[in-house]
Amino acid sequence: MNQNVQPxxxxxxxxxxASFGASAFLVAxxxxxxxxxxxxxxxxxMGIVMLVQTCVTLTKxxxxxxxxxxxxxxxxxxxAERLLMxxxxxx
Numbered sequence: 443m444n445q446n447v448q449p450x451x452x453x454x455x456x457x458x459x460a461s462f463g464a465s466a467f468l469v470a471x472x473x474x475x476x477x478x479x480x481x482x483x484x485x486x487x488m489g490i491v492m493l494v495q496t497c498v499t500l501t502k503x504x505x506x507x508x509x510x511x512x513x514x515x516x517x518x519x520x521x522a523e524r525l526l527m528x529x530x531x532x533x
Contacts, residue, residue, distance in 0.1 A: 469490060470487075473486050473487055473490070
């Protein structure tokens with residue numbers, strides 16, 4: 443595992459959850475009190491839920507792609523190191 447990666451602090455994680463919860467609550471509250479028909483509120487709610495779900499999916503996809511790139515780089519580095527060791531032993 444990469445030793446340069448620093449884990450998030452518990453305060454940062456708590457802040458992230460609290461920010462998400464507060465924003466979701468305030469948007470839901472805003473939609474609930476809008477002076478529009480119920481079907482319009484449902485449409486807005488559906489759009490918001492789908493937007494949040496797509497953001498989570500996109501974030502996970504980008505992170506997975508980044509992580510797999512790091513794994514490929516580690517494999518490439520290990521191969522290069524092995525080749526260099528073989529060359530230095532032969533010389």
